[in-house]
Amino acid sequence: MKFPSIPVLLFVFSTAASGFSQNAVQDSVMMKKLYTAALTEGKAYEWLDYLSNEIGGRLSGSIEAENAIKYTETELKELGLDKVWLQPVMVPKWTRGFKEYAYIESPTGEKSVTDICALGGSVPTPNLGIKAELVEVKGIDELATLGKEKIAGKIVFYNRPMQADLIQTFEAYGGCVDQRYSGAAEAAKFGAVGVIVRSMTLSQDDYPHTGAMSYGNIPVNQRIPAAAISTNGADYLSSLLKLQPNLLFYFKQNCKTFDDVQSYNVIGEITGSTKPNEYMVVGGHLDSWDLGDGAHDDGAGCVQSMEVLRLFKKVGYKPKHTIRVVLFMNEENGLRGGNKYAEEAKRKNEKHRFALESDAGGFTPRGFSLDCDESNFRKVKSWEPLFKPYLIHYFEKGYSGADIGPLKGNIDVLAGFLPDSQRYFDLHHAANDTFDAVNKRELELGAATMASLVYLFDTYGTN
Known part of the structure; x- marks a missing residue:
């Protein structure tokens, strides 16, 4: 007889006692698949290695930023997504x-x-x-x-x-x-x-x-x-x-400031099976400062966001909504990418339901900060038992993220991924924000945690 894993057993026992949901076991099994795939067959660390060590710091308007755009576009296409494209955006160019x-x-x-x-x-x-x-x-x-x-x-x-x-x-x-x-x-x-x-x-x-x-x-x-x-x-x-x-x-x-230059947000998507015209976004910012290689800020958030879509493909999950990964350009010194994405979404009258941003480093995941109404927040809180076996405990109302912030008013739920923050500002914007400061397992746990929240919102929708 094959026994289920300990997280699944713990969750089955706890939900059986509480009467949490008839779909609880199914959700727990899916989350276990996502965590297992991230921890045993993950790609995020490999992607981050290339971004950090082969490309380096990606200041807006730099050749490194341009190389990062080309690299991530190529990698997203290799995942076999339904669509990958570059969204033009003019960005400031400042050099040290x-x-x-x-x-x-x-x-x-x-x-x-x-x-x-x-x-x-x-x-x-x-x-x-x-x-x-x-x-x-x-x-x-x-x-x-x-x-x-x-x-x-x-x-x-x-x-x-x-x-x-x-x-x-x-x-x-x-x-x-x-x-x-x-x-x-x-x-x-x-x-x-x-x-x-x-x-x-x-x-x-x-x-x-x-x-x-x-x-x-x-x-x-x-x-x-x-x-x-x-x-x-x-x-x-x-x-x-x-x-x-x-x-x-x-x-x-x-230092010197030049005229604005052409750059791009990198976007890839899996088309929704039943709600293809309703969008859920996961993303981070592709640009970084130039002193280090931007591994935690925000290479980690970018590769974790890419990994969410790869994990869905890997475990055979077919989302109901269209799931987009957006790698925003120019968060650090202008927020042009986030503003451009929101502007285009409004112009095209796209219906956005949910957005999740990772821009707090690749450290051990702790939970999420939600910018939403009370009914949607109660829904997220009801999922706490699903996350508890993975030591994810923090679900609070608050700030979501700079790049998804411009979507507010045209979206149901904004969420910010929250890793442990105690070491983040040791590295933030400094020369020691480098790949060697990233722990592979922590990075992978974060990607799986993000994928789990996206899965739950896709499965049950927003209120």
Whole structure:
């Protein structure tokens, strides 16, 4: 006699006691098939290896981004999907140029070199760089308190750390990222000549973390350069300033912004068997920053999303709705891909029911964050016993994802895949976001978890 697997047995026993659903065993068996296929015959890790190690960082508008488009389009076609195509989208093109250089100069002329990286979208320094005194602040609000007389002609040093006692690290990130995104624009209003921003990470290390920034409506000739400094570098600089308030900081960066260029979202789909004109989307963003190879942010989300469709093909599941994988371009510094997809969906009057985004790294899966009404949320909560054998416990209302966000108002349910977040910001936007930081099994578990949620929504629909 062949015994069913332990997860199936546990689920059968628990549902028999609760009277959960007459289809519970069938769903449990299908999910077990998806997890088994992902863990024993998965392709996500192999795809990510190529994206990371053969192509590398995929900044929007770069040759690497173009190569990633070609590679993923080819791989999706090889899966035998019903349709694969490229959706044109114009994206910004910004380049870092030669590596940035910075040093701290004491009042006696002693120099100490420190690592920095330009923030994405920053203007360059003058050819000879910038050297000026620093004014340290913990946030944008302090600028008005100091006033122009204390800021003009100086470099503003934003040194507010991520809040370490917040368990949800994305909440900690959201609490201080404004200094990176808007810090230069606000400092320029007070006559600052540049900004240095503490990296957005809870880790104490020597990696400066880049990320998008904006000048708002400030004229080009009034924009000032912005760079990130590592957490160790920020702490060292802050300690020196307490001892030597008049020390100087020098930095030079060579970044450049070009005209927008043509790029693409990569899209593949399996046509629905009974509801071909109703769409369910799973996706991540194909672009990344250029310091590392973008393995966690967001190569992992892309290959997991591709794997969802491959798993359905592998286990012989024929979806009712049309299931699309969308690899969005330009999430990092513009969100052009997500906006374009939503724009085209609205223009074509496409009926979208569900979208799932993976953009929080390839770590151990924990659950999902749902942006939906109460009836759909209750439906998801009713599936908790199905996920429990796989240690998936987190089902909460909240944020879904940047790229699927523009679909809101034209869709029933938006969902964000949530892996464990404790290590994510150690790597986020930094040179150590590389393939070797990805655990194969965690990546595969995430893909199977995503496929399971898509399967359940496809099977039972949305309310």
